[in-house]
Amino acid sequence: MRRVSFPYMGTSYIPFEKLITAFGNEVVVPQRPTEETISYGTKYAPEFACYPFKIVLGTYIQALKAGANTLVSSGGVGPCRAGLYTTLQEKILKDLGYEFEMIVLEPPGRHLKDLMHNIKKLINTRLTLRDYLNIGRFTWKQLVLLDKVERLSHKTRPLEVKKGESTQVYKKCVELIAGAEEYKDLTDIERETQQLYDAIEKRDYDPIKIGIVGEIYVLMEPSSNLEIEEILGELGVYVERSMFLSGYTISNAVMDLFHMAGERDAKKMAAPYFKEMCGGHGRESIGNSIIFAKRGFDGIIQLSPFTCIPEIVAKSILPKVCKEHGVRFLTISLDEQTGKEGLRTRLEAFVDLLMAKRKKTKPVKVKSLVAKEMA
Amino acid sequence: MKIGIPRALAYYAYYPFLNTFFEKLGLEVIVSDETTKEIMDMGIQDTITDACVPIKLFHGHVRNLMERVDYVLVPRLVSINHESTFCPKFLGLPDMLSCSISQLQNMLEVRIDLKKSRLELFMVCMRLAKKFKKGFFSAYNAYLKALLSFKNYTHQFLQGGIPPLGIVGQKKNNPIHLAVVGYPYMLYDPYLSLDLIKKLANMGVYVVTPEMLSERDKKKQAGKLKKTLFWTFSNEVIRSAYYFFENRNVDGIIHVTAFGCGPDFIVDKLMEIDAKKYKMPYLTITLDEHTGQGGLNTRLEAFVDMLKIKKSRKEAALA
Ligand code: SF4
């Protein structure tokens, strides 16, 4: 029996668990990264490994200790390092004496055959075409819903009257979605979550708006970015993130299959400043910053794992871009040494700065775009 | 017309081609000065702190040149073969420069992407020649001469020399043979590498670098990894290392890497794990703008002494 585990990123474990179980495997659900995870990661990863590498390595170690014998991960074609994570992680873990099989799912564009072959290894039960369609439909819906409730939490949090209410509702929604068994459940849950959010008492004002860009893992996994979205929301800021899971899955798998470039707009926007695709999400960071600026956001925050190559390139370009588009930006380098208190102080200072700037430049509108969207 | 070439990054791997091509085209080629503390400091000022040293140095060298030439050549090195590209920082180099040195108005950005065919290189050269209003024949001639000079250069390496450091034939009968692997711009910039190779040579070590192995020998090691690395220079480094692991024709390996280098955390760890497997003495030297001479000397001496002792023990055991 395969006992499968995989990296932990945001709420993605929920659909993955369902998917892999449906294929007839046992799943060792990866743990949300904790200090222990990170300490394993930093202990066994090379010093200069990017932060996501360390967290994922730590997660694997915990999963193997919990009895996993198969690790599944996505690959990648570079030019950044993420696509080579698995090669090195496998070596490190085997060197530590763990026994397991590493299954790497490469994006379909170049290695469609390998992908099929690897997926086959994971299918350990007889399924009809209909089953496949059902599983596919269910998983996708789950992904989309998870993204949706998260987006709603970002919108509601700055407007909430009772602090912490949105976070609670969000947690509740995730639980509901995770508990769904069938497609029909999900449609019901969709309605229910909407009602839950509607019931939150909201103020009507125009919050400071900050767009978050950066490398995908630290963007999507709150424990790696010290729950930055929550901190900002509680400071009364409306946060929007440039990347969501379902969006990422599309651009990575589907677009790749048809050799289309994902995230078209962001790339086009970035083109004058960033002419070459250089892996990771550096170019998207620039492009999305411009999009946020055009939409009237007050500030941009770039999240970058310490030593992340594409984000270093992006970071060198951001000052110019933000100056030309009249937004302020703040770069936050994340690694195991970044402290939450320090981060909070920096964020508070940044938000104060944005407020001061807004007072100077534009009168506060009575009803904001965000508030309108919410209505 | 003066064309400036920064003495940094890809320069160290391809300078004979670059210099010859532009000279034969009839331009005046000005290479930036050899790295000094001043150049390093200028580079540090222009770049963000977490950029790696070689990138900082490139900025410094551009500063050193930009006011005394008509054009500063900034290559955007994308690929030279179909299997790999270069480090993302090479790919974004011109973009970074135009943002971090805003006064730089005379950048000559040249994109080099040869994955489609070898012919591409010729096309790039033709486009450049056209820009400088040179005819087809002088361009073709310059291109051929440039290729020749590059070939000659690689040949010198195969003969046991290290031309960028002015080292000609090394004595094969030196007691200790050491492989020093790393990117050309790390190994062959004497300021950045704190003259590491010459130091070793003075200790009576025969030094082999990745450039001194034939393409064929390196290619043969390509299958050693489950997945080819994405970066051209990294493949050179790791394949050389595997060549030495297999053939055991050196006594140890030193990996020279830059502090905070992106690709190298993978490259270094892979080599470290496998060095253990092959029982090959292995030392990583990480360099940055603060590395001091003293510490480096001690580490090198200790490593070489260890190898000498090991060797004499082995010989004693055999005798
Ligand atoms: S994008 Fe950044 S974090 Fe991701 S692999 Fe590359 S360097 Fe590491």
Ligand code: SF4
């Ligand atoms: S390979 Fe390493 S040292 Fe070279 S430019 Fe990239 S990050 Fe810097």
